Amino acid sequence: MYYIDDETFDTNSLIQGDILSNIHLLGAIHFGIINYITTSSEDKKGWNVSKPPDFADAMVLSHSCEISLENKTKLTSIILAPIRDINSATAPEKISELIETNIIDTSSEKSYLKYFYVEPNNKLKYIAGGVVDFSKCFSIRKNSYDFILQKKYYKLNQKLEIKCH
Secondary structure, three states, X not given: OOEOOHHHOOOOOOOOOEEEEEEEOHHHOOHHHEEEEEOOOOOEEEEEXXXXXXXEEEEEOOXXXXXXXXOOOOOOEXXXXXXXXXXXXXXXXXXXXXXXXOOOOOOXXXXXXXXXXXXXXXXXXXXXXXXXXXXXXXXXXXXXXXXXXXXXEEXXXXXXXXXXX
16 A cells, blocks of 8 residues: 555665665664773773664655755755564554554544554565654765665655655
8 A cells, every 4th residue: 555566666766765674773872882992081082882783674754855866955864764563663552553643633633753654565574564663763974875775675655755845
């Protein structure tokens, strides 16, 4: 329902809603595991992290017009959000409520902005579907464009995109 057909899959550019595989989750570093290398109590010369980095799928959140290669002025960074297995993202009794948050109901006072449910499909590795976690957004520099373009493996339907003006 939310995905495009393989025949129309664009492998030459990044667009809002693209799903990327095996991306280093830069916002996932826990400050407690950072070991600073110092010469004095105030002079931090470097650091290392005692825990391996987290890698997972991610979704492109940047507006398509802002990350278009033709738009050299606006292309400064690319905003991503990690995708997690829905079964690990919330308690089992909350799964149906999380799935329903994709439906925008203007008559309701409820508003959910933290998660976006991604339906299962033949390419997504999460059998029950995934959850885009907006609370863990991070950005990467524009010079990583080609690298993350190689990680693109699926795309949401353009009906879900915010259109450029």
